[in-house]
Structure formats: structure tokens, C-alpha cells
Amino acid sequence: MINRNIELISISPLQGSLAYDVANSLRNAIFAGQFLPGERLLEQPLAETLGVSRGPVREALNQLEREGLVTTWPNRGTFVSQFSYEDLEEVFGLRLALEPLAVQQAILKANASDIANLQAKVNTMAAFVESGITEYQAAELDMGFHDLLWRASKHKRLIDIWINLQPQIWMFLLTRNISNSDFREYAVKSHQEILDAIREKDEPRAVLRINQHIHAAFNRISETYKQ
Numbered sequence: 392m393i394n395r396n397i398e399l400i401s402i403s404p405l406q407g408s409l410a411y412d413v414a415n416s417l418r419n420a421i422f423a424g425q426f427l428p429g430e431r432l433l434e435q436p437l438a439e440t441l442g443v444s445r446g447p448v449r450e451a452l453n454q455l456e457r458e459g460l461v462t463t464w465p466n467r468g469t470f471v472s473q474f475s476y477e478d479l480e481e482v483f484g485l486r487l488a489l490e491p492l493a494v495q496q497a498i499l500k501a502n503a504s505d506i507a508n509l510q511a512k513v514n515t516m517a518a519f520v521e522s523g524i525t526e527y528q529a530a531e532l533d534m535g536f537h538d539l540l541w542r543a544s545k546h547k548r549l550i551d552i553w554i555n556l557q558p559q560i561w562m563f564l565l566t567r568n569i570s571n572s573d574f575r576e577y578a579v580k581s582h583q584e585i586l587d588a589i590r591e592k593d594e595p596r597a598v599l600r601i602n603q604h605i606h607a608a609f610n611r612i613s614e615t616y617k618q
Contacts, residue, residue: 410450413441417451421460421471422561423527428473432461458558474562476616482559483609489552490537490605491598494585496544498592505543509586512536517579529578530564536582540589564608566615577607 417437420426432452434445441448452469455461463469497505516532524532534557541553567574581604588597 408447408450409443410447410454413437413443413447414451414454416441417455418458418460418558421455422530422565424565426471428471430471432469432471455558458555460558460562472562474559476613478559479563479609479612479616482556482563483605483612485552485556486560486605487602489549490541490601493541493544493546493549493553494589494597494601495594496546496549497540497589498594498597500545501543501589505539506586506590509536509539509543509589512539513579513582513586516582520574520578524578526565526567529567529574530561533564533578533582534561540585543589563612567608567611577604577611581607 417426417432426432434448434452438445438448452461452463456463456469460472461469462472512532512535516536519528519532537560538553538557541550544550581600585597585600585604588594588600
């Protein structure tokens with residue numbers, strides 16, 4: 392493993408755990424492509440790079456394994472996960488089953504602040520697409536919109552499921568081909584249509600739009616896997 396310059400990120404002092412900060416740092420490094428699928432992660436070099444002991448690194452890797460971002464093999468070590476086409480089908484199958492429920496709950500429970508935050512995210516996405524956007528930025532903005540959407544549902548158990556799914560969805564979104572000419576429509580128009588339907592409390596249209604959106608994302612990522 393190459394000794395990379397990974398920054399230790401403290402997200403929230405309320406978490407009260409150095410392992411939590413290490414997990415965030417490693418998660419961000421994986422999302423940013425600093426560690427490639429199938430690459431082995433060694434505790435000691437990671438601890439030296441982050442300036443911590445091996446204990447928090449071990450705990451962080453356990454957390455990332457629960458999230459599906461890394462896989463530990465007995466007598467071999469811990470590796471960045473390599474997702475298969477079957478993994479893609481399972482994750483997006485869960486989205487198709489559960490995200491319409493999040494939309495329905497958001498229609499019932501979202502407040503003006505929730506709607507304003509969602510609109511601000513779409514506006515930011517549009518600005519990035521206009522000026523030029525990277526795969527990482529596209530994934531970050533996409534996930535940011537859907538995170539706000541699920542949290543607007545105010546459904547605690549649904550949000551817990553979303554939190555566990557997020558890291559794997561992130562990894563799949565990073566594999567999309569954003570250079571296609573139709574990405575502008577997918578990235579901005581599709582999210583805006585979902586938001587407009589929620590704002591207008593049009594449940595059938597909102598559910599239709601979120602289903603179309605998830606199918607489009609699945610098809611785009613599927614093309615990458617076929618290639």
C-alpha cells in the first residue's frame with residue numbers, strides 16, 4: 392500500500408470517538424479514489440499516516456466493513472470492496488423498494504426549510520454542471536440531494552437504512568459516465584422534477600419521478616459494468 396497523505400477529519404466532537412474520525416478520513420479517501428477496489432489496507436501504515444495508534448484504525452476498518460466499503464478475508468487482510476453486478480442489482484433494488492416511501496413521507500412531513508435545502512442543492516448541482524463537474528463532485532451533489540430527501544421523511548427507521556446504504560451507493564455513483572451529453576438532464580432536470588412534485592404534494596407524480604430517476608441511474612452504471 393502506498394503511503395498517502397490522508398488528512399484526519401474530525402466531523403463532529405459529539406461522536407466522541409477517534410475511530411469515528413479515522414473512519415470518516417478513510418471513507419473520504421476511498422470515495423476520492425485514493426484507494427482502489429481490491430487494494431489492501433494495512434493498519435500500521437494507515438495509523439502512521441493519520442498519526443494515531445492501530446486501535447482506532449482497526450475500529451474504523453470494522454465500521455467500514457459494516458458499511459460494505461471494505462472486506463476482511465481470514466489470513467489475508469482487509470481490502471477495499473470490489474462490487475459486482477449482483478451487488479449493484481441488490482442495492483438499487485432496495486432503493487426502488489424504499490425510496491418511494493421516503494418520497495411519500497417527505498410529502499407528508501417536509502417543512503419549508505427542507506424544501507429550501509433541496510432546492511439549494513439542485514441549484515448548486517446546476518451551477519457545477521454548467522461550469523464543469525467531476526465524477527466525485529457529481530456523486531457528492533447527487534448523494535447530498537437524496538440525503539436531504541430521505542431525512543425530510545422524518546422516518547427514523549427509514550433514515551437508519553439509508554445511512555447504511557449510502558456508502559455503497561456512493562461507490563456505484565462514482566462509476567457513472569458523466570461525460571455523456573444526457574448527464575445534464577439526468578443530473579439537474581430529474582432532481583428538479585422530483586422536488587417539484589414533492590413541493591406540490593403530487594404523490595403519484597413524485598413516486599413516478601423517483602422511480603424513473605433510480606432506473607436511469609441503474610442503467611447508466613450498468614453500462615459501465617458491461618464495458
